Amino acid sequence: MDLKLYDTLTREKQPFVPLDPSRVRMYVCGPTVYDFAHIGNARPVIVFDVLFRLLRHLYGADKVTYVRNITDVDDKINARAAERGTSIRDLTEETYRNFKEDVSALGCLPPTVEPRATEHIDEMKTLIERLVASGNAYVADEHVLFSVPSMKNYGELSKRPLDEMIAGARVDVAPYKRDPMDFVLWKPSNRGDPSWKSPSDIRTPGRPGWHIECSAMSWKHLGETFDIHGGGIDLVFPHHENEIAQSCCAFHTDRMASTWMHNGFLQVEGEKMSKSLGNFVTIREVLADWPGDVARLAMLSSHYRQPINWTLKGLEEAEKALASFFDAASGGADPTPAPAVLEALADDLNTPKAIAEMHSLKNAVGRKALAGTLGFFGFRRAELAAWRERHAPQPALPAADIESRIAARNAARKDKNFAESDRIRDELAAMGIVLKDSKDGTTWEVAR
RNA sequence: GGCCACGUGGCGGAGUGGUGACGCAGCGGACUGCAAAUCCGCGUACCCCGGUUCAAUUCCGGGCGUGGCCUCCA
Numbered sequence: 001m002d003l004k005l006y007d008t009l010t011r012e013k014q015p016f017v018p019l020d021p022s023r024v025r026m027y028v029c030g031p032t033v034y035d036f037a038h039i040g041n042a043r044p045v046i047v048f049d050v051l052f053r054l055l056r057h058l059y060g061a062d063k064v065t066y067v068r069n070i071t072d073v074d075d076k077i078n079a080r081a082a083e084r085g086t087s088i089r090d091l092t093e094e095t096y097r098n099f100k101e102d103v104s105a106l107g108c109l110p111p112t113v114e115p116r117a118t119e120h121i122d123e124m125k126t127l128i129e130r131l132v133a134s135g136n137a138y139v140a141d142e143h144v145l146f147s148v149p150s151m152k153n154y155g156e157l158s159k160r161p162l163d164e165m166i167a168g169a170r171v172d173v174a175p176y177k178r179d180p181m182d183f184v185l186w187k188p189s190n191r192g193d194p195s196w197k198s199p200s201d202i203r204t205p206g207r208p209g210w211h212i213e214c215s216a217m218s219w220k221h222l223g224e225t226f227d228i229h230g231g232g233i234d235l236v237f238p239h240h241e242n243e244i245a246q247s248c249c250a251f252h253t254d255r256m257a258s259t260w261m262h263n264g265f266l267q268v269e270g271e272k273m274s275k276s277l278g279n280f281v282t283i284r285e286v287l288a289d290w291p292g293d294v295a296r297l298a299m300l301s302s303h304y305r306q307p308i309n310w311t312l313k314g315l316e317e318a319e320k321a322l323a324s325f326f327d328a329a330s331g332g333a334d335p336t337p338a339p340a341v342l343e344a345l346a347d348d349l350n351t352p353k354a355i356a357e358m359h360s361l362k363n364a365v366g367r368k369a370l371a372g373t374l375g376f377f378g379f380r381r382a383e384l385a386a387w388r389e390r391h392a393p394q395p396a397l398p399a400a401d402i403e404s405r406i407a408a409r410n411a412a413r414k415d416k417n418f419a420e421s422d423r424i425r426d427e428l429a430a431m432g433i434v435l436k437d438s439k440d441g442t443t444w445e446v447a448r
Numbered sequence: 449g450g451c452c453a454c455g456u457g458g459c460g461g462a463g464u465g466g467u468g469a470c471g472c473a474g475c476g477g478a479c480u481g482c483a484a485a486u487c488c489g490c491g492u493a494c495c496c497c498g499g500u501u502c503a504a505u506u507c508c509g510g511g512c513g514u515g516g517c518c519u520c521c522a
Contacts, residue, residue: 029522032522071522074522075520075521075522076521076522143520145520148519158451158452158517158518159451159452160450160451160452160517160518173519174519174520177519180519181519182519183519183520184519184520185520187520209520210520210522211520232516232522233452233453233516233517234516234517234522235522236452236516236517237451237452237517237518237519238517238518238519238520239522242519264453264454264515264516265453265515265516267514267515270514272515272516301460301461301471302460302461302462303461303462305453305454306453306454306461306462307453307454307514307515307516309460311460313459313460313472314460316472317459317460317471317472320471320472321471321472324471344462350462350463352460352461352462352469352470352471353461353462353463353469353470355461355462355470355471356461356462356469356470356471357470358470359470359471360470413481416481418481418482421481421482422481422482422483425482425483425484429483429484434484434485435483435484436483436484436485437480437483437484437485438485438486443485
């Protein structure tokens with residue numbers, strides 16, 4: 001099985017060849033923990049969970065290291081904690097707990113490591129001092145800045161030629177920057193904000209810039225170079241571009257990660273999700289109405305690089321599809337997913353194709369493979385069943401009354417009094433109760 | 449304004465230089481006393497305009513539309 005992945009850096013689908021097949025390494029940018037994660041945040045979490053599962057299948061579960069960081073030092077966190085009057089630690093811990101619950105409900109495996117930024121300050125400072133020593137960074141006005149002109153390939157990931165970026169810059173450039181493109185590695189802390197002893201002989205305590213944490217944590221947990229770096233497409237510039245600059249200059253390497261993967265953006269009911277439009281949807285809100293697996297399937301029904309439109313109709317369709325999969329897959333399960341599904345996933349994670357293959361397994365010969373596939377994806381039969389039970393509409397009549405009417409109807413049918421039997425059925429139908437005749441008798445359910 | 453994506457049937461959504469995936473909805477048939485459920489079958493879709501080609505939805509150029517990014521906001 002040859003895995004091919006699209007690499008943002010080369011803009012090409014390429015065969016995936018791990019640097020070390022006995023230790024496949026993936027880093028994905030995780031949440032900034034200051035508030036409930038929204039459904040757009042859920043996309044990379046789900047997408048890279050599927051990739052994690054695929055890699056574990058291909059290389060062995062104990063051969064894959066998946067690192068997803070937790071950003072727990074950030075201006076938004078400081079502001080939110082102050083606003084709520086809680087400590088930063090309490091806020092980030094609570095938000096992180098909520099995040100873990102959310103993504104677990106979405107059927108995602110925990111990553112191998114979930115490092116926190118605040119626990120890697122030493123590594124960040126080491127990187128910063130290396131960059132200063134190598135002339136890729138400089139100290140100015142108690143800041144440490146990365147010198148963008150010191151890196152010749154800067155802009156390669158986002159395909160932004162430097163001169164155009166400078167020409168397009170709209171924001172006032174801080175006076176201490178040597179070059180308008182330079183970005184912060186370390187900055188002084190405001191009073192009351194978290195602070196650490198600064199690197200590079202800066203006297204004032206400070207805190208790290210945004211980008212350095214990922215260079216530090218990927219280095220600590222995966223090494224100087226690794227296989228896959230993932231995240232949302234909005235992170236390509238400047239975040240990932242700057243990570244590359246920091247890591248490649250600190251370690252004198254050409255590539256930070258062999259493959260850069262980015263998921264497309266998410267819209268809600270055809271509109272940009274924003275608080276001002278009032279269509280801001282948290283994972284928590286979705287989970288209040290739907291099983292996590294339905295949200296998961298809905299998310300995977302678009303290819304990860306395509307834009308996705310998050311809609312109620314999409315969730316309804318996903319619920320039907322998932323129910324039909326579980327209906328068809330009753331009985332034993334194969335230990336592995338169906339080959340056709342694996343093949344689809346191996347082609348740059350073509351989940352819509354994989355789902356189409358699952359539909360074609362909904363027959364007698366495919367059901368064991370389908371069950372194995374559902375297990376591979378992490379879909380949970382019991383969860384959907386419990387949700388269906390909970391959300392089953394209540395009949396307008398007591399069950400005993402329905403049963404007695406069914407008995408009356410069947411008596412009429414036996415007498416070939418079809419006018420009467422149809423009358424009873426229509427009467428029940430008008431109350432939303434649908435009858436199903438089979439050779440084993442008549443059953444009923446409430447129309448959804 | 450600059451850069452980067454995306455634009456497929458009623459809806460969702462793959463894919464491909466030449467026999468039009470898949471799902472939902474719809475239609476027809478089987479089954480049924482009639483239905484429901486189930487099963488079987490059915491769709492001359494590829495934003496617009498040029499170009500390349502024997503042949504383009506697929507490649508190239510332009511246009512229009514939508515979205516993302518454009519430095520310490522993530």
